Structure formats: structure tokens, C-alpha cells
Amino acid sequence: MPGPSADPTPSTGRLLVQGLSQALGFFLGALLGRYAGLLFGFDAFEPGTGYTGPAMAGIALIGLGGGGGVQAARLWYARRYGAPRP
Numbered sequence: 001m002p003g004p005s006a007d008p009t010p011s012t013g014r015l016l017v018q019g020l021s022q023a024l025g026f027f028l029g030a031l032l033g034r035y036a037g038l039l040f041g042f043d044a045f046e047p048g049t050g051y052t053g054p055a056m057a058g059i060a061l062i063g064l065g066g067g068g069g070v071q072a073a074r075l076w077y078a079r080r081y082g083a084p085r086p
Contacts, residue, residue, distance in 0.1 A: 018084060026069050029065040033062040
């Protein structure tokens with residue numbers, strides 16, 4: 001009979017850490033993307049401008065920042081706890 005380490009189901013605590021780290025990574029990455037857009041003059045939420053080129057670039061930077069934050073959180077989790085099981 002296999003031991004307890006052979007169970008492929010991750011613990012609830014590890015799943016919570018994984019989910020919270022990815023959520024925090026997304027949020028912080030999106031904030032960094034927002035402020036990077038403001039730094040370069042691409043305001044995604046400027047009132048009254050509509051979907052202009054600079055606004056679309058600002059939206060893209062927010063999305064890229066959020067996605068990068070999630071990937072950074074996944075990398076952190078994999079280094080700390082090992083690769084998550086599918």
C-alpha cells in the first residue's frame with residue numbers, strides 16, 4: 001500500500017496559497033501596468049476620450065502587467081512548493 005506522499009491531491013492550504021498568490025500577482029502586475037502606462041502617457045481611463053490609440057495602449061499595458069504578474073506568481077509557487085499537479 002502506498003504511503004501518504006503518493007496521494008496526487010494537493011492540500012487545501014497549498015491550493016489556497018496558489019490561488020492567493022496568483023490573484024495578488026495579477027492585481028500588482030495590473031497596477032504596475034497601469035502606472036507604466038501613465039508614465040508613458042497612455043491613460044486607459046482618461047474621461048471623455050473613448051477608445052483612442054493611447055487609451056488602447058494603456059489597456060494593453062494593464063493586461064500585460066496582469067498576465068506577467070500571474071506568471072511571476074506561478075514561477076514563485078513552483079520554486080517554493082514544486083510544480084502544481086494538473
